[in-house]
Amino acid sequence: MTLLLVLILLPLVGAAVVVGLRRNDRIATLTALAFSLATLLLVIPLWMSYEPSGERLQQTSSMDWIPAFGIHISFGMDGIALVMIAVIGLLVPMIIGVLGVTDKLPEGRSAGGYLALILLQQGLTIAVFAATDVFLFYVLFEVMLIPMYFLIGGYGGANRQYAAVKFFLYSFLGGLIMLASAIGAYSLAVDELGSGTFDWATLVRVVSEAPTETQIWLFLGFFLAFAIKAPLVPMHTWLPDAAREAPIGVVVLLVGVLDKVGTFGFLRYSIPMFPDASVALAPLVLVLAVAGVLYGSVLAAGQRDIKRLIAYVSIAHFGFIALGIFAFNAQSQIGSVSYMLNHSLATGMLILVLGMVIARGGSTKISDYGGMAKVTPMLGGMFLIAGLSTLSLPGTNSFISEFLVLIGSFETEPVFTTLATIGMVLAAVYVLWLFQRIMQGPVRGDALVGVGGGPGTTQQPEAGAKKAISDLSGKELGVLVPLVVLIIGLGLYPKPVLDVITPSVDQTVSVVHDTEGSHE
């Protein structure tokens, strides 16, 4: 039993235990927190055990599942997967921590059910990143939708049914098309080897030698699934709806981790399995990526709803990540992978902070707020840190990533990169403008001054603020401070992360350059 397997099973066991405890919210919350912290603690030895100079896949384990089709239950991790596993290990305790403080469940719903779904989601997501059998990956990719479907549909806002079904159907359709491609890859293996297999390494070897035309068809199947998940424009429309309706903790999980499965899939599956197709179709992906950066940024600036704004910010950031991946440059890909981590930290923190704003004001409309920093200075400070990290200010973690993406991509794709830099400028616009509208100026807005004030009416700060609005509690600080430490720490000293991801990225890039070389 490898450490990785323990890490997959622990949250699943936790979910089963918490379901049994759903009669008592307090005990359920504490148990869930204990399981998530234990998982986080296990990430530390996992990280230590990873040897950057070793094999690409480490902590491997494998057992037969469906021998008739050469399907195994096999897990393993490379540097990229390790980083993503670490992120989810870090975020889940925070999501559980803010339950009851920032996140209020709908009336009549027990915390136990919610927490069990969160832990189930965590276990399945770790397993998705760790799967090294393409069939197993597909299975987990689809099964992973079910807890999220219930989290959005069961605990979300007014329009949650629509959002949950839309989320599920988009991802499910993408997954099914991916299944067609996976079966196609399997058939290639049958033709080539005589017996079929879904083993990732074997399929990479077989499929990457297939003719470019075959690769293009198979690539498109995988690409659609990942592009819906990531999400790239124009497959993104489910995310704003889902983000608007879901509880804050679920948005963190969705945007912070689940969507990364898409970009992770590009790196782990699309490029190694279909290098020729990746190169041939890279312009298409780059167009979508840059369109996502610009479109997401502009729409983010124009949103009136806080949670929808977060969704569009993420769409813009996923554009950057995809740009870095498909520029096929070691630097830009390292940038993209570290961006996957840093986006989780920065946007995750921004979502949590905005969730705290919403929990105090009781509204998700931006126009209901104004001058909040005067009432809650600490919350304002945290908001500023999260915002600056989101717009990639030098000194914060995101800066390194965005810089690497842009400098690396510029070498190979100068036009697309130049267009994407406009997104950096727009990021400053939407983040700072949001901060200004919510936090600065005189205290105003329905949410803060109470009924009758109406938007636009201004009052004296001391007199007008609702008494109920207080600054950050100890619990909330306990959730945010570790994030601040990581954001600034990784901004100043990103080496530990870069060391882990560099070898895996180098291997991905070298596949492409090998095939490029052989064709030229």
Place this chain on the structure above:
Amino acid sequence: MQHFLAQGGDLTVPDINYAAVLPVLIVFGAAAISVLLEAFLPKHRRWSAQVGVSIAAIIGAGVALVAYIGNAPAGGITTFRAAEATGGALAVDAPALFLWGTLLALGLGCVLLIADRSVEPGGAFISQAGMTGATQTRIQAQVTGMQTEVFPLTLFALGGMMTFCASNDLLTMFIALEVLSLPLYLMCGLARRRRLLSQEAAVKYFLLGAFASAFFLFGLSLLYGYAGSVKLADIANAAAGTDRSDTLLFAGVGLVVVGLLFKGSVGPFHTWTPDVYQGAPTPITAFMAACTKVAAFGGMLRVLFVAFEPTSWEWESALWAVAVISMAIGAILGLTQRDLKRMIAYSSIAHAGFLVIGAISLTENGLSGTLFYLLAYGFTTIAVFGVISLVRDSKGEATDLSAWAGLARRSPLVAGVFTFLLLALAGIPLTSGFIGKFAVFSAAFADGKAVLVVIALVASAVAAFFYLRVVVLMYFSEPAAEGPAVTVPGAFTTAAITLGTVVTLVLGVVPGFAMDWAGAGGFAF
């Protein structure tokens, strides 16, 4: 006449391998005994006797089947063979044995559902018409008891199905088709509390079914004219030569296949399905949806693989189109349904389309994939109808979708089980429905039908929407003020639902062993 009698001296008893056909004989024998019980036992003792005989017969047949499989010859055998003939009338080969096992297991589940009297006072087959399903007649119902003629009918139908999917010539197949169909027509009309709907369903099914039988018979006669034999293997041999009239062959193939597609409720020959599924008593709907589908596709597989394989390039494109039409009709019209039983009916039409994809991939994997799909789909369907029969209001079963709103609040267990079964029908991984789809689609893909597979996947995604709609209703909607109650199921229904659900889960998580059974061997002829 004289000529006929003169042949009498040459007639010899066909060679019969009793061990091989024992399961079928047990089922038919029990059906005959069951008829006698119905005639001679006093009314109050019939139910227990009939249930006992039916269950014992199915389990006994299962034991005989397992005993035979233990030392069956590897390539399969044909039996009921006349002295000079090259092959017998029944083929007992690996697919037939698999289908028999499937049919017996599904039949057991259905008999359990039919036998239940606790969910609805007196059971669905109450003897006095006009009694409502409400509780005030419970005492009355217990006094009058249940009409038990449904049990011999079920056994006859089951025996017919087993014969049908093992028939090695078209004439045997036609007789088996009638043996399985006639009891089903009657059984559809047995719902006495919703007489009009039920009888309408029975008449529709009978009229359309008679047409389908006529098509089959007409096709059979054309093929006999073409090949000079009704044996599947002889037709295949004749088609390999080129000097005969292709018109006869193609017209014959077309008509025979239409008859089979009708039984399998494949679109566009599906029109009876929604009405009959809705009108028939729910346990009978379960029996038709699970067992008839297995039998129809079992027969279709044998006909396509054994008789028409040499001419596959002629009919493949037609069945390709049929598969697409069936999936499209099932998935799209399913979206518009308000009644749960009709919705499942359209879902079964979509599933029939998926099954056709496997059946026209004339490869080993196509055969084993389709067989596995039938097994998986049958168990899921039985459990689905079992759950549907539990949710009732004052007028009986509450099959309108709106009645299911907020069910999860009141009955989390029933809602949870039903959600799992719906996910299986939608083909979500870790359920048997997914593995079945995967097996069928991968076989079709390897056979060069990538486009068809993509269409099927899109249809799956569309169909997923209406399954999800039910899940949304149960979990995320407010319960209706005077909604239906969930009846606590009796031991029989509980057993049937548990059987279906557990098999759905097991085949989804560890399908390896059933895959091996399904792929144990090809057809013998």
